[in-house]
Amino acid sequence: MEVLNQEIGERFAAYNADCVEFSQSLPDNSIDFTVYSPPFSNIYTYSDSERDMGNVEDDAAFFENYRYMVREKLRITRPGRLTAIHVKDIPYHQGSSERGDSGLRPFSDLCTQVHREEGWSFHCRITIWRDPVLERGKTNAHGLLRKTRRADASFCRVGMPEYLMIYRKWATEETAHMVKPISNPNYPTELWQQEASPVWDGETIWNYRLGQSGKGDYDLRATEVLNVKAAKDEEAIKHLCPMPLNVTRRALTLWSAPDDVVFSPFMGIGSEGWESLRAGRRFIGTELKGSYYDTAVVNLREAAAAGEGPDIFADSSAMESTA
Numbered sequence: 001m002e003v004l005n006q007e008i009g010e011r012f013a014a015y016n017a018d019c020v021e022f023s024q025s026l027p028d029n030s031i032d033f034t035v036y037s038p039p040f041s042n043i044y045t046y047s048d049s050e051r052d053m054g055n056v057e058d059d060a061a062f063f064e065n066y067r068y069m070v071r072e073k074l075r076i077t078r079p080g081r082l083t084a085i086h087v088k089d090i091p092y093h094q095g096s097s098e099r100g101d102s103g104l105r106p107f108s109d110l111c112t113q114v115h116r117e118e119g120w121s122f123h124c125r126i127t128i129w130r131d132p133v134l135e136r137g138k139t140n141a142h143g144l145l146r147k148t149r150r151a152d153a154s155f156c157r158v159g160m161p162e163y164l165m166i167y168r169k170w171a172t173e174e175t176a177h178m179v180k181p182i183s184n185p186n187y188p189t190e191l192w193q194q195e196a197s198p199v200w201d202g203e204t205i206w207n208y209r210l211g212q213s214g215k216g217d218y219d220l221r222a223t224e225v226l227n228v229k230a231a232k233d234e235e236a237i238k239h240l241c242p243m244p245l246n247v248t249r250r251a252l253t254l255w256s257a258p259d260d261v262v263f264s265p266f267m268g269i270g271s272e273g274w275e276s277l278r279a280g281r282r283f284i285g286t287e288l289k290g291s292y293y294d295t296a297v298v299n300l301r302e303a304a305a306a307g308e309g310p311d312i313f314a315d316s317s318a319m320e321s322t323a
C-alpha cells in the first residue's frame with residue numbers, strides 16, 4: 001500500500017493515502033462508526049490522480065469505484081453499528097443532457113442502492129435544510145427564479161437540501177457477541193424531539209455548548225465549518241464542500257460512544273476528525289490530496305490539544321433550563 005505521509009497522535013491517525021487500499025489493511029469489525037462526505041460523483045475533480053474518485057466521466061464510473069469503499073466499510077464496521085454519509089442530489093442542465101432535458105441526478109438514492117447491494121441496511125435519511133434564496137443567488141437556477149414562476153410554473157422546483165444517509169451493518173448469529181450498545185443513561189427527553197426530526201435545520205440542530213441552540217443559524221454550512229483557507233489552494237478550496245461541524249457532531253453523539261473509533265475515508269481538511277476528537281472519540285482518516293491532508297493534520301493536532309468539549313449529556317438539568 002502506498003502511504004505518502006502519515007501522522008499518528010495519541011487519539012488519531014491520519015494518512016495521505018487512497019481510502020480503498022488503506023481500508024483493505026484494517027481488521028474486520030474494527031471501526032465503530034464511519035462518517036464522511038464522499039466526492040459528489042464527477043462534480044469536481046480534486047486531483048489528476050486516477051485514484052481520485054471525483055476523477056470520472058459519469059455516475060456509473062463513480063459508483064464502480066465507490067462500491068469498493070462501501071464493501072470494505074462493511075467488512076471493517078463493528079456488527080450492529082452504522083455509517084453516515086453526507087450527500088446531495090445533483091442538478092443537470094439542458095446543455096449537458098443527451099435527451100435535451102434538465103432535472104436531477106438522484107445521487108442520494110444511488111448511494112443507497114450501492115450500500116444495499118453491498119449488504120448494508122437502509123436505516124434512515126435526514127434532510128438538512130438549505131435556504132433556496134441563497135441557492136438562487138449563487139446559482140441563478142431557472143427553476144428557482146420568480147420570472148419562471150410567472151411565465152411557466154411547470155419549471156419551478158424547490159431548493160436543493162443536503163442529506164445525511166444512514167446505513168446499518170446488522171449482526172449475525174456468529175457476530176452477535178461483538179455488538180456494543182450505545183447507551184446514554186443521562187439522555188434528556190427534550191433532546192429526543194429535536195434529534196428525531198427528519199429535517200435538521202438552524203432551529204432544530206443543537207450546539208454542544210449548552211444553551212446555544214443555534215437559532216437563526218440557518219446557513220449552517222457558512223457558519224459552522226472548519227477554516228478552509230489554511231488549505232492554500234484557492235481553486236481546491238472553492239470545491240472542497242467541508243462537512244458541516246454541527247451535523248457531524250450530532251451524528252457522532254447519536255451513533256457513537258466515548259472512546260469509539262471513528263473513520264473518515266475522505267477526510268478532506270479533517271472536519272469529521274475535529275469533531276470526533278472534541279467529542280472524546282478516537283479518529284482514523286485518509287485523504288488522497290496532499291494539501292488537504294496537510295491542513296487536516298494541523299486541524300487534528302489542534303483538536304487533540306484542545307481536548308474533549310463539554311459532555312452534552314452530563315448535566316441534563318442545565319440543558320432543560322436553557323432549551
Ligand SMILES: C[S@@+](CC[C@H](N)C(=O)[O-])C[C@H]1O[C@@H](n2cnc3c(N)ncnc32)[C@H](O)[C@@H]1O
Nearest residue numbers: 018019046052053242243266267268269271288
Ligand atoms: C467532499 S470532500 C470531503 C471533505 C471533508 N468532509 C471535509 O470536511 O474537509 C471529498 C474528499 O475525498 C478525497 N478523495 C477522493 N478520492 C479519494 C480516495 N480514493 N482516497 C482518499 N480520499 C479521496 C478528495 O480529495 C476530497 O478531499
